[in-house]
Amino acid sequence: MDDYQAVRELLPAPPLSPEVERAGRERLAGAFAQERVRRGRKIARRSALGLVLAGAAAVALLTGVLPDRPVVTHGAVAPANANRILLAAATSVAATSDSGAWWGSKLIDGREFYDPGHRYLLRQTKSVESWIPADPETRTWYRETYLGAAPASSQAEAAWRAAGAPTSWTYGKNAPDLITDEGPPGVVRAARGKPWTFSSEDWDFRIVLAGKPLTRMNEVPETPEGLRALFSGVDDQALVDDVVRLLVYAPVTSETRAAAYRLLASMPGVSAVGQQTDTLGRTGQALEYQSGEFAFTEYAGRTRNRLVIDPATGMPLSIETRDTADGRLLRFTAIQESVWTDDNPLKEQK
Template sequence: MDDYRAVRELLPAPPLSPGVERAGRDRLAAAIAHERARRSRRTARRNLLRLGLAGAAAAVAVVFAQAAAPAPPAAPVTLAQPDGKGFLLVAAAAVTAVPDQGAWWGSTEVRGSRYRDPGGRYVLHESRTVETWIPADPEGLTWYRETPRGVRPETPRDEAAWRADGSPSSWTYDKPGEHGSSGVVRAEPGERRTWSTEDWDFRIVTADRPLTKMSDLPDTPEGLRALFGGDDDRATVDTAVRLMFFAPVSSETRAAAYRLLASTPGVAAAGRVTDVLGRTGQAIEYEAGEFAPPHHPGATRTRVVIDPVSGRPLSLETRSAADGMLLTYTAIQDSRWADDNPLEKE
């Protein structure tokens, strides 16, 4: 099915004013020009075919209407699909226009976890920033920079309970639990570290199949499902999500992962939500598999938050199925292809 036709069917829009439609077409023209400049390895004819100009103008006008109109913050995307997952097809259409050339795939993530103090009286929030640069050359080194942000009480109520506990600056866990392991947890931020390693071998998690380069990956939902095995829907979804968030794949493969999620049973729409960094997006949820905290005593669900207008994945959250409490998360602050790796020069 053509993605843009699916967008038009799933997201019927009210008539647009001439000014809004003109702005949408201008944005489309600018995106095409940028695509041509950045992707010299592709011919102009392939660019035109890939963007699907015959049907793209109306879809892009719908996507950009809220951003172009002089109005309050954009309203929720209207979904016509009964299961509410139509926004995944919007994201797939948007992400295909993102350039994917460069020598390095770089990302900056905020990773965190929330757990109770050893006495169970208040919730602590531990977080760190992780910058990763993965080379397009499979023989190159992957570079990391990690900056621990420390541990703090989560809410004002938790802070009050922490003060009543004597305002400790460290907590000792005698055995693994929600925290994940035994040992001492300290409040102050840790020391920033930068290092490189050879251990990023372009292996797609759970598929258990090493690849010589990520461009070898299929660019259709059917191809990805076959690569992942296709027998376990939960493992298929976990793998597709990890590919979307963390792997240096082509825009076509990333779009195929979105379409795969839209068609996989067990993936439910969670509507319009705000992620851990305060950004608004559309979300899906499913029973946690790979991303479930190993020592959490109950069932968990994974929430994936996406900005459908840009096609960017925003955050990956694991929550308690019992009360919805956020347990762990990875929020993508930035991800892009680049010609240089800044960590290599430090």
């Protein structure tokens, strides 16, 4: 199957009738009953090699990967396939423009955790906006805004109201919330904060790889082989982590993004979970994998990472950390926008 066929299969399809969908699921269930492939997982050591991107939060630990699930494509039910999804994303993203003086990135970082009484789930979020210049001698601009905390679902909202609809929650030193400047440490506040805009000449246009600084994004290879060589010396889990971070956070060329997807397609341990809705309500194709990194979450159980991709553009929509046992969302970064442009609205406001 070539990349273009993969794109055609992953384009949005018209909804199925209940009868057709039921019949397709029954056929798929029968096929799975006859032939089930169990994929082993090799837990590799955590690599000392880190990919540090300016202003980017590290993704969380994964210790489990789900088997492939069905996905609807053009009126038929077919098993999701990570290789097909990634090659389709590579073809789509290679067609996007990467010209401009600034790489603008607007992210929503969030966590979900229980209130101190463990009665309902809260979702706390903040927006992180960065404008990275193509010229490495130019300052990078940032704006962060605390977006507040609220019940994570309608069920949680009912429990929150029954508890008196509090507007703040006190946890103490080991609060599970995001690090913000809103209120004292250990206290989560519902109210939105004020935007904080600043610039830096240190966090400009860099990736640091084991002491090898790259001060220009055109130094990043544009082939899967080149990226594999760039990230040499790490195990498979660390390589997947590095490539995913590059896709989500780095202001690289469209050819480099395409190469990153093709490299992921060749990696073991990346599994498709089919069509999913991300935390901002957008639909995309989801992949899950086991991370080799330290889990940046207070949750003590087993977790997995989920990368959601827009099949139309090939751009990542979000990266999420979920509980392996029940799929509960623990933390996430949703990409509202990432684009090359000649305008920097933060700089123009100063």
